[in-house]
Amino acid sequence: MTTQDRRAGDDRRLEAVLLAGGPQPVARYVLDVPSQKWWWSDELFEMHGFAPGEVVPTTALMLAHKHPDDLARVEDVLADVTSTGAPFSCTHRIIDARGRTRVLGVVGQGDVDGVTGQVTRVVGYFMDLTEAQEALVQEQATRAINASAERRATIEQAKGALMVVYGLDDDEAFEILRHHSSITNEPVRDLAARLLDSFVGGPAGTFPSREDLDHFFETPRQARQGRSAR
Structure with a gap:
């Protein structure tokens, strides 16, 4: 996956958070x-860590605050809109004055x-998405933790x-699961889930x-050996 693809994915996920x-x-x-x-409106000074009117906003100042990993992309966007005037949207990071x-x-x-076909000015809006991004990261972390807990619970039940x-004992039981997962070529969690499913429906x-x-x-070992014999 390219950096551009990852950024596009980040923008789509941020859009989903904003809409919600x-x-x-x-x-x-x-x-x-x-x-x-x-x-700049007063809010844009504040987004960059300045009091309203504290600095004179310039292109150089704007770019100086862009995160180094996002700078080239922002420069490309700025160059395109100032030469074509085409509408644009972009999500990026900055490092403010603090x-x-x-x-x-x-x-x-x-x-x-x-008359001239030249772009005379660019107008638009900035949105501070920091809290939305933090909420997105927290949501993703929570989802990963829950998924990990679910995997562990399945393995613990099978053990x-x-x-x-x-x-x-605990280690011996896990070693059996690990050994047979290598035979069936599947993750231990999947093998454990199959094991639990195999006796679901018995007496409570x-x-x-x-x-x-x-x-x-x-x-599965016999089936595997049978396929190898053929």
Whole structure:
């Protein structure tokens, strides 16, 4: 996957968070293209860590605050809109004057002179997506933790069955699962899930018999050997 593909994916996920969440801080800007002079609303000064009017906004200042990994992409977007005027949207990171990393979304388009065909100014909005991004990261982390817990619970249940039926300790039970997962060429969690599924529906609170487990573990080995013999 290329960096561009990853960024496109990040933008789509951020868009989903924005559509589902509340309003985001919004700021306005105007860039006079011939002079390269910017006008910022008070909110845009604040997004960059400045008090309103504390600095004179310039293209150089804007670019100086872009995250190094996002700078080239932002430069390309700026070059395109100032030469064509085409509408654009872009999500990128900045490092504000206080050293904090923020995630900003920016949209805009250029005004084109009808006589010369030159872009005279670019107007649009910045949105501070930092909180939305943090919520997205937290959501992804929670999802990963829950999935990991589910995998562990499945393996623990399967190990418990082996420990009771075969009289094994924890490490020995896991080694059986690991060994047979290598034979069937599947993750331990998937093997454990199949094992649990194989005796679902029996009397409540009962474990499979030794013969049930022997059959479960021997059947895939026999099928594999049969295919090899052919």
